[in-house]
Amino acid sequence: MGGSVTNFNKHSAKRPFGDGIRPILFIKTTAAGFQPYLQREMANIRKTLPVPSHPINMKPIALLAASLWLVTLTAAHATDAKYRQKLERSGCTQISESQGCDINKTREENAKAGFANDAVAPSAAKTTPAAKPSFDCAKARPGSSEALICADPALSALDRQLADVYAAARKKAANQKPPVLQAEQRGWVKGRDDCWKAQQGGQAACIRGAYVDRIVELQARYRLVAAEGPVFLACDGNPANEVVVTTFRTQPPTLIAERGDQSSLMVRQAGEGERYQGRNETLVQQGAESLVTWGYQAPVMRCRAAKR
Numbered sequence: 001m002g003g004s005v006t007n008f009n010k011h012s013a014k015r016p017f018g019d020g021i022r023p024i025l026f027i028k029t030t031a032a033g034f035q036p037y038l039q040r041e042m043a044n045i046r047k048t049l050p051v052p053s054h055p056i057n058m059k060p061i062a063l064l065a066a067s068l069w070l071v072t073l074t075a076a077h078a079t080d081a082k083y084r085q086k087l088e089r090s091g092c093t094q095i096s097e098s099q100g101c102d103i104n105k106t107r108e109e110n111a112k113a114g115f116a117n118d119a120v121a122p123s124a125a126k127t128t129p130a131a132k133p134s135f136d137c138a139k140a141r142p143g144s145s146e147a148l149i150c151a152d153p154a155l156s157a158l159d160r161q162l163a164d165v166y167a168a169a170r171k172k173a174a175n176q177k178p179p180v181l182q183a184e185q186r187g188w189v190k191g192r193d194d195c196w197k198a199q200q201g202g203q204a205a206c207i208r209g210a211y212v213d214r215i216v217e218l219q220a221r222y223r224l225v226a227a228e229g230p231v232f233l234a235c236d237g238n239p240a241n242e243v244v245v246t247t248f249r250t251q252p253p254t255l256i257a258e259r260g261d262q263s264s265l266m267v268r269q270a271g272e273g274e275r276y277q278g279r280n281e282t283l284v285q286q287g288a289e290s291l292v293t294w295g296y297q298a299p300v301m302r303c304r305a306a307k308r
Contacts, residue, residue: 102226111164131156134163145193145207152204158211165215169222188214216250217265225249233290233303243292243303245283257283259294 083103087093091107101110137150149155166185173181188210195206219225229246244258253268255276266276266283274285280298284291290303 131160133159135159143196145195145203148196148203149207155204155207155211158208158215162211162215162218165218165224168224169218172222172224212252213267216248216252216254216267219250220248220254220256220265232306233292234306235292235301235303239306241301242306243290243294243301245290255283257281257292262294264294 086103089107090101090103090105091110092101092103131153133146133149133156135146137146140146140150149159169181173179192207192210195203195210198206220227226249227246228249229244231245233243233245235241235243242259245255247253247255252270255266255268257264257266257278264278264281266278266281269275269277276283280294280296282291282293288304292301292303293299294301
């Protein structure tokens with residue numbers, strides 16, 4: 001290592017060279033912090049080494065440690081930079097990526113699927129206007145649900161997200177006859193507007209719930225987010241009693257279960273593990289078994305994945 005060391009004193013024969021060297025396991029992540037750290041480590045190494053008859057050349061040791069640090073730091077920074085570029089290009093965040101946002105797609109493609117990165121740079125945060133809903137707040141009736149949405153940035157952002165998701169769903173349903181989607185949306189708006197009837201202080205929660213439910217419903221029904229499946233479940237030991245399940249990476253997660261000519265959209269319930277709830281249907285995942293209830297007060301079916 002840059003110079004030979006021979007002729008140790010009599011104590012050196014009892015322990016091999018380097019036995020007392022303390023390993024450098026922690027690498028500083030900044031150049032400013034690394035230099036004093038390296039100096040301290042070199043001093044510790046000198047203290048623990050046997051005393052040779054000739055001075056040890058420490059430069060190669062220092063150069064090796066510095067090289068290892070630079071290689072590790074450069075690789076990590078390169079990886080982080082590439083990942084940040086993908087996030088910026090796709091409009092995803094680390095959270096939305098785990099929910100199905102595809103960092104290999106464009107920002108526009110992910111926005112159509114209902115993923116919008118509303119994060120702004122700190123320098124722009126003061127000048128960026130608050131989120132506005134998709135409708136004209138000047139026409140909102142005082143005391144109405146629309147007026148409450150206009151006054152709440154979080155609800156306004158949800159309205160914008162739904163508008164984007166609905167637009168993407170309409171493209172998928174362009175050839176739908178009759179136009180069921182538009183009729184359903186008009187019915188949903190009436191239901192959202194009825195949230196003003198909720199108890200004092202509960203209107204905002206009612207509106208938020210209505211938006212979240214509608215967003216995940218459209219994302220799942222019109223396949224606007226990543227899906228897994230289908231999985232074919234045979235229930236109560238009868239292959240003919242089959243439930244077909246497809247799960248979707250919405251937030252919260254959803255699934256569509258099909259049985260015969262019927263289908264049910266179910267949403268995973270917060271704080272209840274793997275329990276999904278539909279209108280009158282439920283599915284609870286328990287290991288390799290799924291407990292399915294199909295219909296109001298119907299008996300529970302025990303279902304397992306069928307071999308195909």
